[in-house]
Amino acid sequence: MANIVKIQDGYSFLPRAEATLLEALESENIAMEYQCRQGYCGCCQIKLIDGDVEYQEEPLAFVQEGHILPCCCKANSDVTVALPQPLTELQQRKASA
């Protein structure tokens, strides 16, 4: 069964099963920060409010307590995450870019 991804400021969606969490967020037109997309730079780090994620490979980057690296994990249950900036701004930017 697919897991729901919720964003703290009130938005949720069902990601495609094969997508990483970062790809899933991007496919919702959210402008996410990223660099390596392989778990060693730590740029895409976001806060995990609730739920579990699964890493295919343990990332090298230093990840703060309570944070996750969406570039190399998938939701393992329904998850709630907090984005670094308000969702509406991040979606607007994607639309204008």
Add this chain to the structure above:
Amino acid sequence: MAYTTFNQNNFDATKEPMFFGQNVNVARYDVQKFSIFEQLIEKQLSFFWRPEEVDLSNDRSDFAKLPEHEQHIFLSNLKYQTLLDSIQGRSPNVALLPIVSLPELETWIETWAFSETIHSRSYTHIMRNVLTDPSKVFDDIISNDAIVSRATAITRHYDALIEGVQLYSTFGEGEHTINGETITVSRRDLKKKLYLTLVSVNVLEAIRFYVSFACSFAFAERATMEGNAKIIKLIARDEALHLTGTQHMLQLMASGRDDPEMAEIATELKDEARQIFIDAAEQEKEWAAYLFRDGSMIGLNKEILADYVEYITTQRMLAVGFESPFENKQNPLPWMSSWLNSDNVQVAPQEVEVSSYLVGQVDSDVDTDDFNDFSL
């Protein structure tokens, strides 16, 4: 505590702290205190590249076509990058190797500094391709006030640590009179210097380099100086890894998991460490003013670069748990991500290099079945 290149004491290296424990003896990696450093080494080795692999032949004509103030921006930025890597190719070795106590960390420091020497060689490669006489540009690095004042800020903590460690290895802890001056050498004080050095290295890798990358990629965004941008992309991939290494060191120190005294020091020096970030942001803004003094370029000017400085400083401060003095706003240079993305680093047209492709990909399992359709 004189340094010894092969410590003959018999001890368990996994019980030593990262720094200021015993000098390392056997370079062994079968047992490790912090395996993250070996993983970083392996990643760094899989990234190996050479500047000559990147074709810069179009950059020469591109450079000749740039207006004078843009040539100033390009060359000044390159000078600054040269300065940063001159420092980073040398200082981790000189400052950290004499005091490191874990074999895996020692090798990470050497691997890290080695990759910086490749960056330095890249800048010569770029200058040779772009200019008839690159020596004028290199010579200017040590006579240009804007660059020299950067250098002072960047090397201050390294130099203080190196000097302190030299006194410590020669005279040991305690009060000493040297050339008529009384000097107190204490290990705790050296640990403070080490902590501040690592914070300033973190700032160099996390903020200063990224400001310079923004300038390099701003040219390529306009489809000019693209060979240069390809090299900078490879450098950025390495720097992201180095930054991760430094963040791990700082984090291990702050958590007290490595050396409880270091955790006390991290708390004690919190304000000072935070100030290093803020000062660097101010210096980078001044640098932006110098770069664009004769005019801006399409897509980048003093204000946008200063906004980017604030943005990246905030991101980096939050990542290591500091409060930023700047507003947490969006990336003013949204195109940076796609240039920084190292997923698709391409060194030659026929060769798209995916870094994860390079590690452990040889299948050495041979089964007798494999010879079934084989006859002599």
